[in-house]
Structure formats: structure tokens, C-alpha cells
Amino acid sequence: MYDGIVQDLIDEFGRLPGIGPKSAQRIAFHILQTQSFDVSHLATLLTEVRERVRFCEVCGNITEQTRCSICSDPRRDATLICVVEEPKDVVAIERTRQFRGLYHVLGGAISPIDGIGPDDLSIPALMRRIGEATGEEQIREVIIATDPNLEGEATAAYLSRLLTSIEVPVSRLASGLPVGGDLEFADEVTLGRAFEGRRVVE
Numbered sequence: 001m002y003d004g005i006v007q008d009l010i011d012e013f014g015r016l017p018g019i020g021p022k023s024a025q026r027i028a029f030h031i032l033q034t035q036s037f038d039v040s041h042l043a044t045l046l047t048e049v050r051e052r053v054r055f056c057e058v059c060g061n062i063t064e065q066t067r068c069s070i071c072s073d074p075r076r077d078a079t080l081i082c083v084v085e086e087p088k089d090v091v092a093i094e095r096t097r098q099f100r101g102l103y104h105v106l107g108g109a110i111s112p113i114d115g116i117g118p119d120d121l122s123i124p125a126l127m128r129r130i131g132e133a134t135g136e137e138q139i140r141e142v143i144i145a146t147d148p149n150l151e152g153e154a155t156a157a158y159l160s161r162l163l164t165s166i167e168v169p170v171s172r173l174a175s176g177l178p179v180g181g182d183l184e185f186a187d188e189v190t191l192g193r194a195f196e197g198r199r200v201v202e
């Protein structure tokens with residue numbers, strides 16, 4: 001334990017995801033001891049990211065505008081929607097360059113243990129979005145790309161049932177993704193193949 005504010009800083013870093021007590025201590029001392037480390041720049045970024053970044057009104061991805069760069073790109077195919085859990089999954093799929101449609105970010109996955117049900121995610125918004133897309137914009141395919149773990153599978157199964165019941169074509173990524181992991185941790189080649197080999201849900 002350190003005195004006062006130093007320990008407060010270590011504790012605060014330790015509350016961040018993926019940072020254990022040792023890393024928290026290392027980061028705190030790096031900031032303390034490295035003269036060239038621009039503390040005020042980091043402080044400004046932390047404040048501004050909260051003020052400026054919001055969620056796209058269409059897909060839920062992060063953006064500094066009302067609509068994200070993908071939703072406002074006229075070259076993207078608006079009749080294809082890829083459903084993912086988090087904004088970081090959008091980045092992972094974009095890296096594969098396999099997909100030219102739009103996304104829908106759920107904001108998590110169904111998890112009864114954590115008390116997260118369909119209505120806690122942006123599933124109602126997805127259904128509205130699909131319902132409102134008529135004529136030339138009618139959705140041709142919804143690709144479900146939730147994480148290959150228990151919660152992701154439960155979410156995919158729920159969505160598949162919901163979408164096939166209103167006769168929207170649904171597909172899911174092919175297997176081959178590391179089970180139990182996060183989509184973002186799959187390498188580009190594996191994720192790209194899973195995308196190419198996606199299969200229709202009957």
C-alpha cells in the first residue's frame with residue numbers, strides 16, 4: 001500500500017478491465033516518473049471522449065456524429081445487416097474486408113445470470129429497423145456474428161428464431177472460430193473465412 005493519492009491512482013487503474021494490481025502499479029509509476037509523459041493530454045482525451053463520442057442513431061456503433069461513418073457511406077449495401085455484440089466487433093469484421101453491408105450493435109449479449117434479457121439490448125431497435133426497411137431497402141440478409149461463447153450462442157439462437165418468424169433471411173458465421181472466445185480475438189483470416197462460409201439458418 002502506498003500513501004494517499006498514489007494508492008488512489010493505483011486503485012483506479014486496477015478497476016479498469018484487464019488490468020491487475022501489478023499492471024495498475026506499473027502504469028501509475030510510469031506516469032509519476034516519466035517526465036515526457038503528457039498527463040494533461042491524457043486528461044483532455046479522457047474528458048473529450050466522454051463528451052464527444054456517442055452511439056450511432058442507426059446501428060449503435062460509436063461515432064462523433066449522429067450517424068457513424070459506415071451508416072453514412074452510400075457505397076455500403078443497406079440491405080445487409082451484420083449483428084454484433086460490441087463496437088469492437090465492427091472493427092474486427094471491417095478488418096477482414098469481407099462485408100460491405102451495415103451493422104447493428106446490440107450492446108452486449110443475452111445473459112440470464114447477469115440479468116440481461118433481449119429488451120436490455122438493442123434488439124427492439126433492430127426489429128424496428130428491419131420493419132421500416134421496405135421496397136428497395138428491404139433487408140435481404142441478417143448475418144448474426146455474436147461471440148462464439150455461451151451468451152453469444154444464446155443471443156444468436158434467440159435472434160434466429162425471432163427473425164425467421166418474420167421471414168427475414170438469417171445466416172450465421174461458419175464454425176472455425178475459437179470457441180469460448182471473443183470475436184475480436186479471432187485473426188482476420190479465420191474471421192474472414194467464417195464470414196465467407198456463413199450458413200443460412202432455416
Ligand SMILES: [Zn+2]
Nearest residue numbers: 056059068071
Ligand atoms: Zn451506424
